[in-house]
Amino acid sequence: MLKISNLEVAYGGIEAVRGIDLEVPEGSIVTLIGSNGAGKSTTLRSIVNLVKSKSGSISYFGEELMGLDTTKIVDKGITLVPEGRHVFPDLTVLENLKIGAYMRKDSLKEDIQMIYNLFPRLEERSWQLAGTLSGGEQQMLAVGRAMMSRPKLLMMDEPSLGLAPLVVKGIFDIIQTLNKEGMTILLIEQNANSALKIADYAYVLETGKITKQGTGKELLNDESIKEAYLGKS
Ligand code: ATP
Numbered sequence: 001m002l003k004i005s006n007l008e009v010a011y012g013g014i015e016a017v018r019g020i021d022l023e024v025p026e027g028s029i030v031t032l033i034g035s036n037g038a039g040k041s042t043t044l045r046s047i048v049n050l051v052k053s054k055s056g057s058i059s060y061f062g063e064e065l066m067g068l069d070t071t072k073i074v075d076k077g078i079t080l081v082p083e084g085r086h087v088f089p090d091l092t093v094l095e096n097l098k099i100g101a102y103m104r105k106d107s108l109k110e111d112i113q114m115i116y117n118l119f120p121r122l123e124e125r126s127w128q129l130a131g132t133l134s135g136g137e138q139q140m141l142a143v144g145r146a147m148m149s150r151p152k153l154l155m156m157d158e159p160s161l162g163l164a165p166l167v168v169k170g171i172f173d174i175i176q177t178l179n180k181e182g183m184t185i186l187l188i189e190q191n192a193n194s195a196l197k198i199a200d201y202a203y204v205l206e207t208g209k210i211t212k213q214g215t216g217k218e219l220l221n222d223e224s225i226k227e228a229y230l231g232k233s
Contacts, residue, residue: 001026001184002047002153007056009039009046016042018208019056023201024153029175029185031195031216033229034205040188041083043205044155047186048073048080060153077152081159083188085138087145089131093122096130096141100148108148115144118174136167143174154178155186160194172198192229196220204229 002024009017017039024030032040045051047058049070058065065073087096097115101108116123119140125133130141139159146154156175160168172194179185179198189195196202199216204225212225219225 001061002186003057003059004043004047005057005059007043007046007058008054009042009051010054011051015054016208017046020203020205020208020210022203022210024184024186025200026152026184027179027182028200029179029187029198031187031189031199031202032205033189033192033195033202033219035228037207038205039208040205041157044080044157044186044188047155048078050080074149077150079146079149079151079154081142081146081154081156083157083161085135085142087130087133087138087141089129091130092127093130093133093141094126096145097122097148100145101150111148111150115147118177119144136163136170139163139167139171143171147178151183153184153186155188157188158190159187160189160191168194192225193220196225196230 004020004022006019006021007017008015008019020043032043034040042051046053049068053066060076088099097112098108101111121137122140122144125137130138133141143159159171168191175185175187176198187195196216196219202214202216202219203210204212212219
Protein backbone atom coordinates (compact mmCIF):
# COMPACT_ATOMS: atom_id res chain seq x y z
CA MET A 1 0.00 0.00 0.00
CA LEU A 2 2.70 2.45 1.11
CA LYS A 3 6.31 1.99 0.12
CA ILE A 4 8.99 4.43 1.18
CA SER A 5 12.39 4.14 -0.45
CA ASN A 6 15.57 5.92 0.51
CA LEU A 7 13.70 8.84 2.11
CA GLU A 8 15.84 11.73 3.25
CA VAL A 9 14.53 14.78 5.10
CA ALA A 10 16.62 17.67 6.40
CA TYR A 11 15.83 20.78 8.42
CA GLY A 12 18.30 23.32 7.13
CA GLY A 13 21.59 21.48 7.21
CA ILE A 14 20.46 18.94 9.79
CA GLU A 15 19.44 15.57 8.43
CA ALA A 16 16.55 14.22 10.50
CA VAL A 17 15.81 11.22 8.26
CA ARG A 18 18.78 9.64 6.50
CA GLY A 19 17.67 7.32 3.76
CA ILE A 20 15.02 5.02 5.19
CA ASP A 21 13.08 2.19 3.50
CA LEU A 22 9.73 1.25 4.96
CA GLU A 23 6.67 -0.66 3.81
CA VAL A 24 3.10 -0.68 5.05
CA PRO A 25 1.07 -3.54 3.54
CA GLU A 26 -2.67 -3.00 3.13
CA GLY A 27 -4.63 -4.20 6.17
CA SER A 28 -1.65 -4.24 8.52
CA ILE A 29 -0.56 -2.44 11.67
CA VAL A 30 2.99 -1.18 11.32
CA THR A 31 4.78 0.62 14.11
CA LEU A 32 7.79 2.87 14.21
CA ILE A 33 9.61 2.98 17.52
CA GLY A 34 12.73 4.85 18.60
CA SER A 35 13.96 7.37 21.12
CA ASN A 36 13.28 11.11 21.17
CA GLY A 37 14.50 12.94 18.12
CA ALA A 38 15.05 9.76 16.08
CA GLY A 39 13.01 11.16 13.17
CA LYS A 40 9.71 9.34 13.66
CA SER A 41 7.41 12.37 13.48
CA THR A 42 9.43 13.77 10.61
CA THR A 43 8.82 10.56 8.66
CA LEU A 44 5.03 10.76 9.11
CA ARG A 45 4.97 14.48 8.37
CA SER A 46 6.91 13.97 5.16
CA ILE A 47 4.43 11.31 3.96
CA VAL A 48 1.66 13.95 3.92
CA ASN A 49 4.09 16.64 2.75
CA LEU A 50 3.91 18.73 5.90
CA VAL A 51 7.69 18.76 5.70
CA LYS A 52 9.47 18.70 2.39
CA SER A 53 11.51 15.59 1.60
CA LYS A 54 14.99 16.01 0.23
CA SER A 55 15.10 12.83 -1.83
CA GLY A 56 13.70 9.35 -2.16
CA SER A 57 10.29 8.03 -3.04
CA ILE A 58 6.94 7.67 -1.26
CA SER A 59 4.73 5.39 -3.29
CA TYR A 60 1.06 4.81 -2.41
CA PHE A 61 -0.71 2.08 -4.39
CA GLY A 62 2.08 2.57 -6.93
CA GLU A 63 1.58 6.33 -7.21
CA GLU A 64 4.31 8.79 -6.22
CA LEU A 65 3.17 11.12 -3.43
CA MET A 66 6.31 13.16 -3.06
CA GLY A 67 5.70 16.77 -4.03
CA LEU A 68 1.88 16.53 -3.99
CA ASP A 69 -0.09 19.04 -1.90
CA THR A 70 -1.12 17.81 1.53
CA THR A 71 -4.83 18.20 0.69
CA LYS A 72 -4.39 15.99 -2.41
CA ILE A 73 -2.67 13.35 -0.28
CA VAL A 74 -5.43 13.46 2.35
CA ASP A 75 -7.97 13.15 -0.48
CA LYS A 76 -6.36 9.87 -1.44
CA GLY A 77 -7.21 8.46 1.96
CA ILE A 78 -4.21 9.17 4.18
CA THR A 79 -4.80 10.92 7.51
CA LEU A 80 -2.33 11.91 10.21
CA VAL A 81 -3.29 12.30 13.86
CA PRO A 82 -0.44 14.54 14.98
CA GLU A 83 1.37 14.40 18.29
CA GLY A 84 -0.43 16.39 20.97
CA ARG A 85 -4.15 16.80 20.88
CA HIS A 86 -5.05 19.18 18.16
CA VAL A 87 -8.73 19.68 18.73
CA PHE A 88 -10.49 22.98 18.25
CA PRO A 89 -10.94 24.06 21.87
CA ASP A 90 -13.79 26.54 21.27
CA LEU A 91 -15.92 24.12 19.27
CA THR A 92 -18.05 21.35 20.75
CA VAL A 93 -17.19 17.66 20.45
CA LEU A 94 -19.82 17.24 17.71
CA GLU A 95 -18.54 20.26 15.76
CA ASN A 96 -14.98 18.92 15.95
CA LEU A 97 -16.15 15.60 14.49
CA LYS A 98 -18.03 17.31 11.66
CA ILE A 99 -14.94 19.33 10.76
CA GLY A 100 -13.00 16.07 10.35
CA ALA A 101 -15.25 15.30 7.42
CA TYR A 102 -15.07 18.72 5.78
CA MET A 103 -14.14 17.27 2.44
CA ARG A 104 -17.11 14.93 2.30
CA LYS A 105 -20.56 15.81 1.15
CA ASP A 106 -22.40 12.59 2.00
CA SER A 107 -24.30 11.94 5.20
CA LEU A 108 -22.17 12.02 8.32
CA LYS A 109 -24.74 10.66 10.73
CA GLU A 110 -23.71 7.04 10.45
CA ASP A 111 -20.02 7.79 10.93
CA ILE A 112 -20.65 10.00 13.92
CA GLN A 113 -22.69 7.20 15.48
CA MET A 114 -19.90 4.71 14.75
CA ILE A 115 -17.42 6.97 16.55
CA TYR A 116 -19.82 7.40 19.46
CA ASN A 117 -20.10 3.61 19.67
CA LEU A 118 -16.31 3.35 19.86
CA PHE A 119 -16.05 6.23 22.32
CA PRO A 120 -19.27 6.43 24.38
CA ARG A 121 -17.57 9.14 26.44
CA LEU A 122 -17.67 11.45 23.43
CA GLU A 123 -21.39 10.89 22.91
CA GLU A 124 -22.11 11.82 26.52
CA ARG A 125 -20.12 14.99 25.96
CA SER A 126 -21.09 15.88 22.41
CA TRP A 127 -22.13 19.44 23.40
CA GLN A 128 -19.12 20.12 25.62
CA LEU A 129 -16.43 22.49 24.36
CA ALA A 130 -13.44 20.41 23.31
CA GLY A 131 -11.03 22.64 25.24
CA THR A 132 -12.67 21.59 28.50
CA LEU A 133 -12.32 17.84 27.87
CA SER A 134 -9.72 15.85 29.81
CA GLY A 135 -6.47 14.93 28.04
CA GLY A 136 -7.68 11.39 27.35
CA GLU A 137 -11.02 12.62 26.03
CA GLN A 138 -9.27 15.10 23.74
CA GLN A 139 -7.13 12.29 22.40
CA MET A 140 -10.25 10.19 21.74
CA LEU A 141 -11.70 13.19 19.92
CA ALA A 142 -8.54 13.66 17.84
CA VAL A 143 -8.71 10.00 16.79
CA GLY A 144 -12.47 10.23 16.16
CA ARG A 145 -12.03 13.34 14.06
CA ALA A 146 -9.33 11.68 11.95
CA MET A 147 -11.69 8.76 11.35
CA MET A 148 -14.36 11.10 9.99
CA SER A 149 -12.33 11.49 6.81
CA ARG A 150 -12.63 7.69 6.39
CA PRO A 151 -8.93 7.15 5.81
CA LYS A 152 -7.58 4.04 4.17
CA LEU A 153 -4.29 4.67 5.96
CA LEU A 154 -4.47 6.15 9.46
CA MET A 155 -1.16 7.42 10.77
CA MET A 156 -0.94 8.18 14.48
CA ASP A 157 1.86 10.05 16.23
CA GLU A 158 2.11 8.87 19.83
CA PRO A 159 -1.59 8.50 20.59
CA SER A 160 -0.86 7.28 24.13
CA LEU A 161 1.36 10.20 25.16
CA GLY A 162 0.54 11.42 28.66
CA LEU A 163 -2.52 9.23 29.10
CA ALA A 164 -3.45 7.06 32.07
CA PRO A 165 -2.83 3.30 31.57
CA LEU A 166 -6.52 2.48 31.31
CA VAL A 167 -7.05 5.13 28.62
CA VAL A 168 -3.96 3.88 26.78
CA LYS A 169 -5.45 0.40 26.76
CA GLY A 170 -8.69 1.83 25.36
CA ILE A 171 -6.83 3.61 22.56
CA PHE A 172 -4.88 0.46 21.65
CA ASP A 173 -8.10 -1.60 21.67
CA ILE A 174 -9.65 0.88 19.28
CA ILE A 175 -6.63 0.81 16.98
CA GLN A 176 -7.09 -2.96 16.76
CA THR A 177 -10.82 -2.64 16.16
CA LEU A 178 -10.26 -0.15 13.33
CA ASN A 179 -7.67 -2.46 11.83
CA LYS A 180 -10.03 -5.46 11.98
CA GLU A 181 -12.57 -3.34 10.13
CA GLY A 182 -10.05 -2.90 7.33
CA MET A 183 -8.14 0.26 8.20
CA THR A 184 -4.38 0.16 7.68
CA ILE A 185 -2.43 1.72 10.55
CA LEU A 186 1.02 3.31 10.79
CA LEU A 187 1.73 4.03 14.43
CA ILE A 188 4.50 5.89 16.23
CA GLU A 189 4.88 5.03 19.88
CA GLN A 190 7.13 5.67 22.86
CA ASN A 191 5.14 2.93 24.54
CA ALA A 192 7.06 0.29 22.60
CA ASN A 193 5.70 -2.63 24.56
CA SER A 194 2.04 -1.95 23.74
CA ALA A 195 2.84 -1.00 20.15
CA LEU A 196 4.87 -4.16 19.44
CA LYS A 197 2.13 -6.32 20.91
CA ILE A 198 -0.41 -5.17 18.33
CA ALA A 199 1.95 -4.59 15.39
CA ASP A 200 2.23 -6.96 12.46
CA TYR A 201 5.58 -5.40 11.64
CA ALA A 202 7.86 -2.89 13.33
CA TYR A 203 10.80 -0.66 12.52
CA VAL A 204 13.30 0.81 14.97
CA LEU A 205 14.54 4.26 14.05
CA GLU A 206 17.74 5.69 15.56
CA THR A 207 19.13 9.10 14.57
CA GLY A 208 17.36 9.03 11.24
CA LYS A 209 18.19 5.46 10.24
CA ILE A 210 16.37 2.15 10.52
CA THR A 211 18.54 -0.03 12.71
CA LYS A 212 16.25 -2.98 13.18
CA GLN A 213 13.02 -4.41 11.82
CA GLY A 214 10.88 -7.49 12.21
CA THR A 215 7.48 -8.70 13.29
CA GLY A 216 6.13 -7.21 16.50
CA LYS A 217 6.71 -10.54 18.20
CA GLU A 218 10.31 -10.80 17.02
CA LEU A 219 11.19 -7.36 18.35
CA LEU A 220 9.38 -7.99 21.63
CA ASN A 221 11.73 -10.93 22.18
CA ASP A 222 14.86 -9.18 20.93
CA GLU A 223 17.35 -8.69 23.77
CA SER A 224 18.75 -5.37 22.53
CA ILE A 225 15.24 -3.98 22.04
CA LYS A 226 14.23 -5.17 25.49
CA GLU A 227 17.20 -3.36 26.95
CA ALA A 228 16.80 -0.11 25.03
CA TYR A 229 13.03 0.27 24.82
CA LEU A 230 11.17 -2.20 26.97
CA GLY A 231 12.87 -1.98 30.36
CA LYS A 232 14.87 -4.88 31.70
CA SER A 233 12.25 -6.65 33.77
P1 ATP B 1 10.01 12.44 19.53
O1 ATP B 1 9.79 11.03 19.95
O2 ATP B 1 10.82 13.19 20.56
O3 ATP B 1 8.80 13.14 19.07
P2 ATP B 1 10.87 11.93 16.81
O4 ATP B 1 11.53 10.60 16.59
O5 ATP B 1 9.47 12.05 16.37
O6 ATP B 1 11.05 12.37 18.31
P3 ATP B 1 11.40 14.18 15.10
O7 ATP B 1 10.38 15.06 15.72
O8 ATP B 1 11.11 13.63 13.76
O9 ATP B 1 11.79 12.99 16.07
O10 ATP B 1 12.78 15.00 15.05
C1 ATP B 1 13.95 14.52 14.41
C2 ATP B 1 15.03 15.57 14.49
O11 ATP B 1 14.68 16.69 13.68
C3 ATP B 1 15.26 16.13 15.89
O12 ATP B 1 16.64 16.33 16.06
C4 ATP B 1 14.52 17.47 15.88
O13 ATP B 1 15.10 18.40 16.76
C5 ATP B 1 14.65 17.89 14.45
N1 ATP B 1 13.51 18.72 14.02
C6 ATP B 1 12.21 18.36 14.03
N2 ATP B 1 11.43 19.36 13.56
C7 ATP B 1 12.26 20.37 13.24
C8 ATP B 1 12.07 21.69 12.71
N3 ATP B 1 10.85 22.13 12.38
N4 ATP B 1 13.18 22.46 12.53
C9 ATP B 1 14.41 22.01 12.84
N5 ATP B 1 14.66 20.78 13.34
C10 ATP B 1 13.60 19.97 13.53
